[in-house]
Amino acid sequence: MKALFTLAWKSLLNRRASFLLTLFAVALSVALFLGVDKARTGAREGFGHTISGTDxxxxxxxxxxxxxxxxxxxxxxxxxxxxxxxxxxxxxxxxxxxxxxxxxxxxxxxxxxxxxxxxxxxxxxxxxxxxxxxxxxxxxxxxxxxxxxxxxxxxxxxxxxxxxxxxxxxxxxxxxxxxxxxxxxxxxxxxxxxxxxxxxxxxxxxxxxxxxxxxxxxxxxxxxxxxxxxxxxxxxxxxxxxxxxxxxxxxxxxxxxxxxxxxxxxxxxxxxxIPGEALAELWSVTAMAERALLAVSIFVIAVGVVSILTSILTSLNERRREMSILRAVGARPGHIFGLLTLEAGLIGFGGAALGIVIVHVLVLIAGPIVMQRYGISLGGTGPGMTDLITLLAVTGASLLAGAIPAWAAFRRSLADGLSVKL
Amino acid sequence: MPSDTSSTDAIRVENLRFAWPGNPPVLDIKSFTLGRGEKLFLRGPSGSGKSTLLGLIAGVLSPGTGTINVLGNDMARLSAAARDRVRADHLGVIFQMFNLVPYLSVTGNVTLPLHFSPARRKAVGAHPDEEARRLLGRLGLTDPAMLDRRVSDLSVGQQQRVAAARALIGGPDIVIADEPTSALDADARDRFIELLSEEASRTGAALLFVSHDASLARLFDRAVDLAEINTAGVTA
Known part of the structure; x- marks a missing residue:
């Protein structure tokens, strides 16, 4: 497993340009999603904090x-x-x-x-x-x-x-x-x-x-x-x-x-x-728009994950030789499958982590300005549960998406045997 | 690390017939053997079914009918995973060209089989990189600067030697070389075969060397013409 991990990592570094671009695509999509979510919870808290002590x-x-x-x-x-x-x-x-x-x-x-x-x-x-x-x-x-x-x-x-x-x-x-x-x-x-x-x-x-x-x-x-x-x-x-x-x-x-x-x-x-009750009613009105916004940003993440799939899928042809070398030195088809899935997972994980960093840096920089201008606290309380869940979900989705090219390579490695006609 | 010492042959093929689905048979071989430690030249022009034969011996392809015995393992009876294990533990393979994984260093390429075979990893000991350097040195790649170069920057001859070192690391019982010298000039070719034979002798590995170039036969213990033993009558 450690060997596969090393292989996957070195293989990604070898295709640095496409790896980094895909990573950024995922990072930006995750940053958008988390940004929307933070603005949403921030707005709710901000509205909720506008009046207190009044019965x-x-x-x-x-x-x-x-x-x-x-x-x-x-x-x-x-x-x-x-x-x-x-x-x-x-x-x-x-x-x-x-x-x-x-x-x-x-x-x-x-x-x-x-x-x-x-x-x-x-x-x-x-x-x-x-x-x-x-x-x-x-x-x-x-x-x-x-x-x-x-x-x-x-x-x-x-x-x-x-x-x-x-x-x-x-x-x-x-x-x-x-x-x-x-x-x-x-x-x-x-x-x-x-x-x-x-x-x-x-x-x-x-x-x-x-x-x-x-x-x-x-x-x-x-x-x-x-x-x-x-x-x-x-x-x-x-x-x-x-x-x-x-x-x-x-x-x-x-x-x-x-x-x-x-x-x-x-x-x-x-x-x-009662202010709290009326606020709850207001949220039920805005919930629809919020959900639409979140749905859009989730779709953007999906696009990011699909770009992982695309980048790996398009690399498969030029990596056919590599796969048969790995097979020749004793890799089982499962190793090939694992290698490609792992690469997708690494991009997803790295991208999501970078996205989280981007959002928190932005909150740190823009948070005080947004607070002053719009009275919305972006909840700059450091990484939280939402970030962790997003990280895990994006990594999981990437692993799943990676299974598609991995499956293609798996099938191909069975058919190619040791010799690849180039 | 012999897996079955009772078998005197490294490879024994009997009554093998193989056809790709929906196609006429490519292989029909009554008998073919490679003794332990033997250096055999197998002459086969392209299209003679040699790639298929090597795929079967290496356990990458599922055998049709007949027997393929590799070091006492009946490949026809083994599961795909078990065949993969036989290959990982006992076989080294050298291709015609493009032998190396582009994103690994020279030593990374040489030690690659150790990741897939605990037995070979154990045979090499605690310092696989040293063993890789030792093997590369014996194959004439002594320049330490070369070890840090990207493998794609190496000459074809150097690449083939790195591939040979990889095939030999961890002391496999059989080294299969599929036209490893066709991209080399005559001098480099003879030198390569010499070094490969030497190292195979030293580790006791049997060598199955496949080429279309009959003139190389003189460098081996024995020569077999695939066209003669394969009666499937495939020419294209």
Whole structure:
């Protein structure tokens, strides 16, 4: 066996160019597969880590995935809102320990604007129970104070004291449709979290009301430009609605009952979701796409393995002589079979191992960038079980694929005998 | 390492008939023997069935009818695996050309049979590479630099000597040489046969030397014309 192994290895080195090309083909296919898998698990973990410590998310009735998407991931829009009195009633419930009201619907140069209050900084947690931290500055205090996420500050070059103009709706601001006369000022910049918070501009709930003064009809009131900042400050800016509410319970055990009670609320219709449950539902939606992506990358691996088969099969003719020499010095047909299978297995093993190395080097290099840009942790925890299983599976598949040329050589070596007609 | 000392012949063929499936017989041999330690010249032009005969003796082909006895082993009765074992343990083979495995070194090629025969490995002892160098030296390949060269860079004459060393390593009982000198010039050819005979004598191996060139017969103990013993009447 050791002798065959040595023979197989030396034979591969002898055909270095085709050996290395095939090895690379396998390595790249394995790297693609593992890369897709790491991005997938990374995205899941990233999404799963976007919100923690929040027991319920409450909003107007909609799909639970939809509520989760717009309230936590800033994706899509709320179709209806929750009235302020209802919010107050919810906050006052005995079983609810804390609530965070959030109000969405505006944007600032492509970044979502979220109105909330001090409770957000106190209770919102991400990852494994981490709270928001300020890289610079502090929370909002004045009506026109704004706190920006790390990406917002980086991409727009904001510093403490930078002015910013919020636009109504979600597009990039164009002149005339914005709230130009409502100038905000950056008072705080949050440390990166790897969550959508990084791409959010946070203002007070009152500020959201303020920027809509004169917009009550849904379009800009021609007179609104004449409203001055001081006039706005004198208005009653108590919000009329909020978009969604994060809630923490006093006792986790009551969560199902609390949810049921909120869902069957007598007055205004409401919907409460458990974030983890809604996430699971989201995964069941994305699972199809993930599976398709994984299937594609598995097919790419199959192509890699087939290229092993091809490279060995095409070498067989020129190696016919070699096989009859081996037979002449006493090799049994089984040795010939073993030699070729082993060569395929060596390429598969080497290729898969190289692919694993490539992926981990890439994760090491690109991981921090991906984390910062997309909030996806590529799970750079070194080689894991998936890598090992992939290594074994690719090696196994290569051995199987190698059996095809090995069988051809085996049959031929029986027929050729000692003499090969060249 | 004789496997059956009761047999006085290295090879004994009796009433052998062999045909490839769907073809007329290529071999029909009443009797053919090679004594132990004997150096026999077997003259056979191409197409005379010599390759088939050698394949049968080496146990690579399955015998048809008749007896092929190699060192007391009835090849017709043995399984394919057992025939492979007889070949690995007791036979050395030299081809006309392209004898060497291109990706192995010179010594790697010489010691190749030892991987497939524990008996020959044992006979060589603990240092097969030394034995390979010794054999190569006796066959006139003494340049140590040559041992590191790629075998494809060797001259044909050198390649054939490496093949001879490989056939002889581990002391096989029979060396079969199939036109080993047809690619060599006259001087190199005689020198090669001389060295091969010498080494075969030293190890006590019988030599079955096959060639179409009748002029070489003078260098051997005995000569047999395959056309005379084979009555299958195949000429093409």
């Amino acid at each position: 319920l998310i409450i909003g107007a009735p909609t799909g639970s995935v939809n509520l989760l998407l717009y309230s936590v991931f800033r994706m899509g829009n709320a179709t209806a809102e929750v009235s302020w009195p209802t919010y107050q009633k919810l906050s006052a419930r005995d079983d609810i320990a804390w609530t965070v009201p959030i109000s969405l619907g505006d944007s600032h140069r492509g970044f979502r604007v979220m109105g909330t209050d001090h409770a957000y900084f106190e209770h919102y947690q991400y990852g494994r129970g981490e709270s928001l931290r300020f890289a610079k500055g502090r929370e909002m205090d004045d009506l026109f104070d704004a706190v920006v996420g790390a990406d917002v500050a980086r991409e727009l070059g904001y510093e403490i004291g930078s002015p910013l103009v919020l636009s109504h709706g979600l597009g990039k601001a164009d002149f005339g449709s914005g709230h130009e006369n409502r100038p905000f000022r950056v008072v705080g910049i949050l440390a990166p979290t790897g969550t959508p918070v990084d791409r959010t501009v946070i203002v007070s709930l009152e500020a959201i009301t303020a920027i809509h003064v004169g917009w009550e009809s849904g379009a800009k009131n021609p007179l609104s430009d004449s409203i001055t900042e001081d006039m706005i400050r004198s208005f009653n800016l108590t919000p009329k609605t909020v978009t969604a509410i994060y809630a923490g319970l006093k006792r986790k055990g009551t969560i199902l009952r609390t949810r049921r009670e909120i869902n069957t609320n007598k007055g205004e219709p409401l919907m409460a979701i």
